[in-house]
Amino acid sequence: MADSNVPSIRFKGFTDPWEQRKLSEYLTLSRIIGHTGVDANKLTVKLWGKGVVAKTDSYGGSRNTQYYVRHAGQFMYGKLDFLHAAFGIVPEELDGYESTLDSPAFDMSGVDGVFLLNRVTQEDFYLGNGLIANGSRKAKRIHEDTFLDMSLTMPSLAEQQVIGRFFSRLDSLITLHQRKYDKLVVLKKSMLEQMFPQEGESVPRIRFSGFTDPWEQRKLGELEKKSVLRMGRGNVISAKDMTAAPGSFPVYSSSALDNGQMGSYGKYMFDQELVTWSIDGGGAVFYRKKHKFSVTNVSGYIATDPDKMSCAFLAQSMSLAHSCINFDYTVKAHPSVIRSLYTLGIPSLAEQQIIGRFFSRLDSLITLHQRKLELLQNIKKSLLEQMFV
Template sequence: MSDISIPNFRFKKYTSNLVKTRLSKIATFNPKSSLPENFKYIDLESVLGTELVSYREETRESAPSRAQRVAQKGDVFYQMVRPYQKNNYLFYLNENNYVFSTGYAQLRPKVDSAFLLARLQEEGFVNKVIERCTGTSYPAINSKDLSRISITIPEDLDEQSAIGSLFRTLDDLLTSYKDNLANYQSLKATMLSKMFPKAGQTVPEIRLDGFEGEWKKDTLEPYLTESRISGDTGLTAKKITVKLWGKGVIEKEEKYAGSSNTQYFVRKAGQFIYSKLDFQNQAFGIIPNELDGYQSTLDLPTFDIQNIDPKFLLEYVMRREFYEYQGLIANGSRKAKRIHPEDFLVMPVRIPSLEEQQAIGSYFSNLDNLIVAHQEKISQLETLKKKLLQDMFI
């Protein structure tokens, strides 16, 4: 071991040397053990990030040959296939019936386990692993080559523990926010299926308090008026596009300027827009304020909205029952089906009172705000973790 320089960020109370050492010196690789009769098997799809997301029940007789790494509390499992994915796991359960695939290297640390996991997630270390990988589609490293890689660690076990605790806390926070995000997304999907009438029904299964009576059978024609304000050509127009799967309207980035022969049309904030070609992929949106005045072609029909709540409208059309119906009336070949505005506007719908529309729109807006807030928090925590990994290790 040899002394080396200090990282950009370090807890102030620690001043001991940082030393460079091979992984084989600070962890036992793939310790031998016997398979239990019944166990929970962890394959390469079971770990996402630093979280265990699934397992399957196996017996010693039925298990695949790759089921060999019997986990012990404190073990770190490093994914040797496609290591750039950083799907690595610290086993912290007081159980002896979890068995990991040989696609993971099993490290039994002689240092702080949480510290070691964090150290193995750092970008510089991952790059060293990738340099030693073989294969193209499924780049992989073997345990022996992995064990020979050198890393820097503090000599002080307390400092290791403090660093490990910090990253364990970050990982726990990320897991909590991701779980809550999944719950809110699941709640929205459930409520979308229950707060709008199903085919052949006149009222929804779940209704907000204070509303009753049948929803009116109608079309979209009274509520949408196509907008065709001529704009620029493709060479100069500032363009918008609609993302798939209900992800909104964004500025369109193009590598090459559009054609001077293509006519574009001015779009306004608050208008409803959809893609003729991608309607079965939920390509619907409401144009946001920041894209007011941007332009698109007639392949993205755009409408002024009247006498209907915009959020209610958007959630209504993004339901599977609605956009799958469009496929039955679309024009064109199977690979290039289009639905034109004149067909879109006469599709059958059921519409409640404007007050109920607004209440439903508000309900889903609140859910969306919670979803976005959790997505932003996850992004912030992931950015913080990446920065700390970069600054706390060398």
């Protein structure tokens, strides 16, 4: 039987079992009195172990609220957001910033900060210990003495440091891919705004060479009447249906996650290019390349005549229009609504095709970095489960 005090994966040279320790053995509460809420440089602890960041206080602060000085390297948590893993370590650039007693800080001794942060942000710690929080459902607090009395199974400091360095490097790699992904998303947003005409304009600000004609303004309903496109809504496909007829054909629904895929099915509705989107207006507009798939009843779809309109271009044009409208319980993105709601700029078919290919390649690059990022995040999650006790 495996030793419950030894992790499944371990660095070479470490064999001693991990031991139960209270946090009070490593952490000492710091309460250096600082400024009031009026003139303190404030910091806050982000949720889900995302760290300590400067706080923008657009409403100012109160002279009656006392703040306390925090120093680089101190461990912090949010009393009110313990159940949401509000843990972090004060970075160098925020040395001397301040917080109230609702975000206490601790000096660390005999413990590796990165190791500790990665351990306390695991669900078994913050959810398990968070159940003892005091207060109402909306204002539960974990006080300092309660926090310091919590226990963790800990290795030697040397092993903590090795594990901490490993996860620091992994986090840096994840951050690198996150930044690449974020930059590409921002680039796409910018290019959509520049490569499609602004409101009241008939030509885009950035254009491929060889195209000079003004774009025509058309509503989706007009294009449908001219048989340029055909609009519809998907079918009811339940989890029970997919279980009864299992298969590998994707079923796309209203979710913005996982490329809108709800599951897989043994049947399919389409084997062609389509544009799909959520009927409630949430999420994204998706360009579906030609493959076998189905669309549920909470999604709309558009098929285009390829001799009259590029489906890939239409998806990007609709995405831009979609982002400019606030959908809510009164305004839904039903085909019957957006037929007259969306006015799109339409260039020649040749220009549509070039724009469509450009954004398809950009979307593929974004998806590639997103998958790399998700893979690294999943690897980290798995290693956290296997390298800690």
